[in-house]
Amino acid sequence: MDNSDLDLIAGLKNEKTRDLAFNSLVKKYQERLFWHIRKIVMDHDDADDVMQNTFIKVWRSVDKFREESSLYTWLYRIATNESLTFINSNKRRSLIPMNDTSEFLMNNLASDAYFEGDKIQKRLQEAILKLPEKQRIVFNLKYFEEMKYEAMSQVLDTSVGALKASYHHAAKKVEEYLKSRD
Amino acid sequence: MDELKKIAPELSKIKKENPFRVPENYFEDFSARLHERLEAEKAGVHRNQNRIIQFLKPAIGLAAGFALIFTLSYWPLRIFTPNEQAKNLSTGNSESEMLYASWVEGIDENSFYAMLDNPNGSVNFTDDDLADFVNTNSSEYDIYSETEN
Numbered sequence: 143m144d145n146s147d148l149d150l151i152a153g154l155k156n157e158k159t160r161d162l163a164f165n166s167l168v169k170k171y172q173e174r175l176f177w178h179i180r181k182i183v184m185d186h187d188d189a190d191d192v193m194q195n196t197f198i199k200v201w202r203s204v205d206k207f208r209e210e211s212s213l214y215t216w217l218y219r220i221a222t223n224e225s226l227t228f229i230n231s232n233k234r235r236s237l238i239p240m241n242d243t244s245e246f247l248m249n250n251l252a253s254d255a256y257f258e259g260d261k262i263q264k265r266l267q268e269a270i271l272k273l274p275e276k277q278r279i280v281f282n283l284k285y286f287e288e289m290k291y292e293a294m295s296q297v298l299d300t301s302v303g304a305l306k307a308s309y310h311h312a313a314k315k316v317e318e319y320l321k322s323r324d
Numbered sequence: 325m326d327e328l329k330k331i332a333p334e335l336s337k338i339k340k341e342n343p344f345r346v347p348e349n350y351f352e353d354f355s356a357r358l359h360e361r362l363e364a365e366k367a368g369v370h371r372n373q374n375r376i377i378q379f380l381k382p383a384i385g386l387a388a389g390f391a392l393i394f395t396l397s398y399w400p401l402r403i404f405t406p407n408e409q410a411k412n413l414s415t416g417n418s419e420s421e422m423l424y425a426s427w428v429e430g431i432d433e434n435s436f437y438a439m440l441d442n443p444n445g446s447v448n449f450t451d452d453d454l455a456d457f458v459n460t461n462s463s464e465y466d467i468y469s470e471t472e473n
Contacts, residue, residue, distance in 0.1 A: 168355050176351070180344055190354075197358055198365060259343025266338055286340065310331060317332035 146170075147213040154204045164204075168197055171214070174287075175221045181282045182225035184250040184271070192228050196221045215296040222279060222297060244271045269319035273312050280305055281312035 150170070153163025175196060180189040199220050207216055233246060248271050251257065251264075259267070270278055279298065283289040291302045298305070329336045458467065 165355060165359075168358060172354055173351055176346070176354075177342065177344070186344075186346065190350075193354070194358055194361055198361065201362060201365075254344075256345050256347070257343055258345050259341075262338055263341070263343040266335075267343065286342070313328060313332040313335060317335050320334045320338075 151204075151207065151209065151213060154207075160204075164201060167200070167213075171217055172197075175217060178218060178282070178287065179221050179225050181270075181286065182222070182279060183228060184247045185254060186256045188228060188232075188250075192224050193221070195228070196224045199224065211296045212293070215293050218293075218297040219299075226275070243275060244273075247271050265320060266316070269316040272319055273315060276300075277308050277312040277315075280308045281316070284309045285313075 150163050150167050153159040154167065156163075172193065176189060176193050179192045179196070180186065183189050183192055196217070200217065203220075207213075211219075229243060229246075233243065236246070248268065251267055251271065257264070257267075270281060273281060276298070280294065283294050283297070284291075289297075291305050294300075294305050295302050300308075462470075
């Protein structure tokens with residue numbers, strides 16, 4: 143864990159400096175967490191809601207943070223869980239079958255006013271949305287964010303070997319989708 | 325990267341970029357909006373605490389009401405009827421005292437005087453027994469007027 147994160151944690155655990163430290167934490171991590179969440183929920187407003195929920199949860203549970211993992215992976219873990227909870231509750235509300243996430247997210251992508259990628263980018267996003275939930279998260283973390291498997295292992299609570307296999311399968315499926323639509 | 329080229333050559337050709345954007349000043353404004361929500365959250369915690377107090381309020385009010393009624397009724401009684409209170413307090417005699425009192429009270433006046441007239445009788449009274457009898461059956465005023473005569 144880098145020194146600035148250690149300072150942040152110490153600040154968060156002290157009642158007097160908590161507000162200031164929390165503000166610094168938000169400033170430092172908001173952008174990275176937003177893009178991580180955005181690629182899971184596929185809608186700007188939903189991502190905004192989930193990011194707020196994520197930081198509220200961080201605020202509430204900072205006393206429980208045991209420093210066994212780094213601050214950065216802890217935040218990603220909360221953000222991932224909040225995103226998945228959000229998708230599942232949305233699916234329940236919309237009466238969408240639990241295994242039909244990709245259709246629901248594909249609709250989000252189609253109506254996304256903040257998507258400004260070209261045709262190839264759109265096809266890549268569609269290919270990613272076809273992946274099973276966990277593979278999709280692994281692929282996004284590795285391909286776009288270039289997160290190390292060790293860190294990813296802490297975020298997703300999965301072994302490094304399983305994550306490598308998951309990324310390998312995901313990349314192959316994306317490749318097949320891209321080729322099939324050429 | 326080389327591994328990706330091997331397993332997904334088409335994918336590795338695509339330029340790695342973020343195709344999404346955010347509204348203008350989104351990240352600059354986010355902290356302020358989050359701060360507002362946090363304040364509401366903190367207020368919510370206080371509201372929950374107040375809710376517990378609200379929940380207990382009727383019970384607390386009822387208990388306080390009973391305490392007030394008890395104080396208001398017990399206090400004047402204690403102030404205005406001290407003898408009654410003293411009598412109530414003096415009822416806590418021991419069993420032996422009560423037996424003794426009933427024995428003294430059980431002696432009727434005639435047999436008492438008959439015994440006084442017959443000092444050689446079979447029943448012996450000590451001075452204390454006599455004093456107890458007088459104390460039980462006569463007031464201080466009677467004793468005073470008798471001794472004056």
